[in-house]
Amino acid sequence: MHAAFYSARMTQPASSTLQDPARSTALFTELRLRQLKLKNRIVVSPMCMYSSKNGFAGDFHLAHLGSFALGGAGLIFTEAAAVSPEGRITPDDLGIWNDDHIQGLGHITDFAHAQNSRIGVQLAHAGRKASTWSPWRGQGAVSDIEGGWQVVGPDTQPFNDSYPTPQALDLEGIRKVVTDFQAAARRAMMAGFDTVEIHAAHGYLLHQFMSPLSNSRTDDYGGSFDNRIRLTMEVARTVRAAFPDHLPVFVRVSATDWAEGGWTLDETVELSKRLQAEGIDVMDVSSGGLTPLQKIEVGPGYQLPFAQRIREETEMAVMGVGLITTPQQAEDVVAGEQADLVAIAREFLRDPRFPQRAARELGVKIEVPSQYGRAISL
Numbered sequence: 455m456h457a458a459f460y461s462a463r464m465t466q467p468a469s470s471t472l473q474d475p476a477r478s479t480a481l482f483t484e485l486r487l488r489q490l491k492l493k494n495r496i497v498v499s500p501m502c503m504y505s506s507k508n509g510f511a512g513d514f515h516l517a518h519l520g521s522f523a524l525g526g527a528g529l530i531f532t533e534a535a536a537v538s539p540e541g542r543i544t545p546d547d548l549g550i551w552n553d554d555h556i557q558g559l560g561h562i563t564d565f566a567h568a569q570n571s572r573i574g575v576q577l578a579h580a581g582r583k584a585s586t587w588s589p590w591r592g593q594g595a596v597s598d599i600e601g602g603w604q605v606v607g608p609d610t611q612p613f614n615d616s617y618p619t620p621q622a623l624d625l626e627g628i629r630k631v632v633t634d635f636q637a638a639a640r641r642a643m644m645a646g647f648d649t650v651e652i653h654a655a656h657g658y659l660l661h662q663f664m665s666p667l668s669n670s671r672t673d674d675y676g677g678s679f680d681n682r683i684r685l686t687m688e689v690a691r692t693v694r695a696a697f698p699d700h701l702p703v704f705v706r707v708s709a710t711d712w713a714e715g716g717w718t719l720d721e722t723v724e725l726s727k728r729l730q731a732e733g734i735d736v737m738d739v740s741s742g743g744l745t746p747l748q749k750i751e752v753g754p755g756y757q758l759p760f761a762q763r764i765r766e767e768t769e770m771a772v773m774g775v776g777l778i779t780t781p782q783q784a785e786d787v788v789a790g791e792q793a794d795l796v797a798i799a800r801e802f803l804r805d806p807r808f809p810q811r812a813a814r815e816l817g818v819k820i821e822v823p824s825q826y827g828r829a830i831s832l
Contacts, residue, residue: 468555471815481784485795490700492528494528498798500653502547507546519563522568522805527802529572533656535549535555537579538631540605540606541584541634544591550575550638551638559646572648573647574647574649577639578658581606581607582668584618602618605619606627609671611670633692640697645716651738656740660689663683665744667711667717683728687729690790701736702736703734707738708723713745726764726767739764740776755774758793761775774797782815
């Protein structure tokens with residue numbers, strides 16, 4: 455386990471309380487997933503930071519993710535961590551393909567645990583959307599001269615004209631993808647993560663196999679619904695077996711491609727049922743990202759109806775995400791049984807103490823690090 459890397463474990467500091475309990479709230483109700491207990495339903499959604507070198511987590515990641523732990527998030531997810539070098543979106547992505555990555559990640563999990571937060575890692579493979587520039591460094595494909603690499607996908611269709619042309623995965627390549635996810639899940643356990651999330655959304659490799667818009671294969675991994683979800687099911691089954699049985703596994707999906715002829719909500723519901731049968735605990739429900747032809751109807755909470763339908767038809771725990779920016783909005787999501795967990799992204803970048811703000815606005819008693827107690831004593 456990762457404790458081998460650190461002879462002196464961090465200890466949880468004393469805490470101060472924020473507000474007096476005025477009423478019960480759904481948002482600050484504990485949730486148990488297998489043997490993992492979350493102190494509230496507020497989750498830091500995975501957000502790519504493009505700040506790694508050779509996949510390693512560094513000081514930036516400790517400060518960035520640690521700020522959310524200090525802020526009181528019930529569960530924090532790292533950004534997408536590539537399960538192989540070719541699975542990176544950009545050269546600057548976080549990685550979990552090498553045992554040497556474990557130590558830096560373990561430092562982060564130790565810190566989160568010391569603040570009484572729980573933390574997970576998102577396991578990802580970008581497929582045909584790999585070998586591209588970080589947003590502030592450029593656009594489109596990174597050339598071989600500039601450090602780019604051969605990308606892979608279900609077939610040879612690129613995402614668009616400026617993205618790399620993928621090499622279609624053969625059966626050996628598909629098997630490697632599955633074993634890469636398996637090895638990454640084991641490293642996540644060694645680094646002390648409380649959960650893992652399989653990234654099967656936003657047009658990355660697993661999503662590419664699932665959608666008929668990006669998968670023109672005629673073998674056992676293309677064509678029918680059963681064939682198109684085969685790789686996702688194999689990865690889910692393998693990750694579930696590799697990660698400790700007492701801890702949960704999440705899967706992030708795009709519920710719809712928002713494009714004619716693409717992946718649909720009906721298919722997402724059926725996939726969720728099958729993943730539930732394989733021991734997957736939570737569906738993290740997003741949408742889009744597969745095709746530049748998508749037409750998304752964006753608005754506050756615009757993806758929540760997808761999550762709610764999956765919750766109702768599968769009785770799985772679901773996580774809702776998408777332009778959730780206020781405490782009352784987050785409270786209403788959980789109280790209204792649209793989702794069991796609320797994943798927040800941009801608002802956490804604006805305010806890493808969002809849970810403390812939510813507690814003040816909702817009139818809830820929560821604990822905060824004692825070092826910050828002076829801010830709530832008056």
